[in-house]
Amino acid sequence: METILNYFETIPTHHRALIIIGGLTLFWILEGIIPLIGFKYKKWKHAVPNIFFTLTTILVNLPLAFLFLKSSDWVMANNFGILNWLPEMPVWLYGILGVFLIDCIGAYLPHLIEHKVKPLWMVHLVHHSDHNVDTTTANRHHPLESVIRYVFTLAGIFLVGTPIGLVLLYQSLSVVATQFNHANIQLPKKVDKLLSYVIVSPDMHKVHHHYKMPYTDSNYGNIFSVWDRLFGTYKELDTDKIIYGVDVFPNEKQNGSIPHLLKQPFLKYQKSEEVE
Secondary structure, eight states: OHHHHHHHHTOOHHHHHHHHHHHHHHHHHHHHHSBSSOOOSOHHHHHHHHHHHHHHHHHHHHHHHHHHHHHHHHHHHTTOSHHHHSOOOOHHHHHHHHHHHHHIIIIIHHHHHHHHSHHHHHHHHHHHTOSSOOGGGGGOOOHHHHHHHHHHHHHHHHHHTOOHHHHHHHHHHHHHHHHHHHSOBOOOHHHHHHHTTTBOOHHHHHHHTBSSTTGGGSOOOSSBSHHHHHHTOOOOOOGGGOOBSOTTSOOTTGGGOHHHHHHGGGSOOOOOOOOO
C-alpha cells in the first residue's frame, strides 16, 4: 500500500488519462461481449455527448487541482482530520479506511443531497436523462455538477485528513468504479449480488437509473455499497423492469443534444409521459 500511495502522490497526468481511457475501453469492449440490454442505438453517436461531458469534467478539475494539493499538505502539516486523529495503524488499513471515508463524503453525500435539493437536482438531471445507460454515462455530468462534486471532495480532504497520494488513488478508483457500475454488462446474478455487498455492482446501480420514483432516489453509492445499506437508501429491482431516463425530461432526442443538455438545469420540467 505504501508503494501505491507513493506512486499516486506523484502520478503523471498522462497516467491518470490512461486510467480513464483504459477503463472506458475495457468496459466498452465487455459491453459488446456480455451486454445486459441489446440497445437499438448507434453506440458512437450516443457516446458523443457523454464523452463531451467527460472532457468538461476534466477541464473543471484540472485548474482546481492545486487546491487538492494545498489542502492535503495543510491537513498533514497540521495533523488535522479523522485519519490523523486515529491511533497509528498499518499502511494497508490506513489506505482502505481513507478511501472508504472519502467515498462517503466526496461521492455518496453529494449525490444524496443533489437528489433532495431542487436546484442541485436540476443540475444532476443531465446525468439521469440518458436513455441508454452504458459505461460512457459514468461521467455524463453538467460542468456545474463537476464543481459541486469537487467542493465535496475538497471538504472530504479536510474532514478525513488525506494526503494527496490517497486523494488521487481515490479519484482513480472512483472513475473506474463508476465506469464499471454504469456499464451495460451482464454478470451472473449471484456474482453481481455478492459484489453488491461490498461495492456498487452494475445491477445495483442500474436501479438508480430507473425513470420513476422511488427507485431514482436509491443506491447513491459510487465505490462502496455499504453507505446505501447503512443509511437505508438501498433498493432492488429486476433489471428487466428498469426503464432508463427521467420522467420530467422524456424527450430522447433532446437528451442526446449537447446544447440542450447544457441548458437543461435552467429549463422547466416538461410534461411527463408514461413509458409503456
